[in-house]
Amino acid sequence: MLEPEEVSAMLRLKELGWGTRRIARELGISRNTVRGYIAAGGWTPYRQPVRRKRLDGEQVWLKERLSRHRGNADVIRQELAAEKGIIVSLRTIERAVRPYRRELAAEARATTRFETAPGKQLQIDFGERLVTIAKARIKSFLFVATLGYSRRLHVRAFRKALSRWLF
DSSP: OOOHHHHHHHHHHHHTTOOHHHHHHHHTSOHHHHHHHHHHTSOOOOOOOOOOOTTTTOHHHHHHHHHHTTTOHHHHHHHIIIIIOOOOOHHHHHHHHHHHHHHHHHHHHHOOOOOOOTTSOEEEEEEEEEEEETTEEEEEEEEEEEETTTOOEEEEEESSOSHHHHO
16 A cells, blocks of 8 residues: 555656556556556545455344353354354354443443342242142242342242231
């Protein structure tokens, strides 16, 4: 690539009536280079050609799979081959999901887990579920207690609602 000053000198010589072969010989460059700059009308910065990539149009799919698999690019590569028939290297997938991986890391930093000291907190939840016992559908009421520090669970199922016993 030539400097802008060299290109402007080339254009001045062309205005003086010099041919491309003579300009190329005088400046010690290729005749095709002289032709290119004269056709462009001056110095132009280099533009990298736009190339089609194998993963073009798959950005939404890649982002969804990256969040589903918590950043595991190899699993995404395997699913891409199985579902869409696109076979690429692991490095290609890693480059394609790099911006989405940054978003995942930012989300992970933004959410911090609430930690409690041992024996300080217990979370209690109530729920109900239809279960099948001896081919009969029965409504079961659940009591779930979760320790805050160890996340240990205590679950009890009842046939009748607990609200009249607790309140």
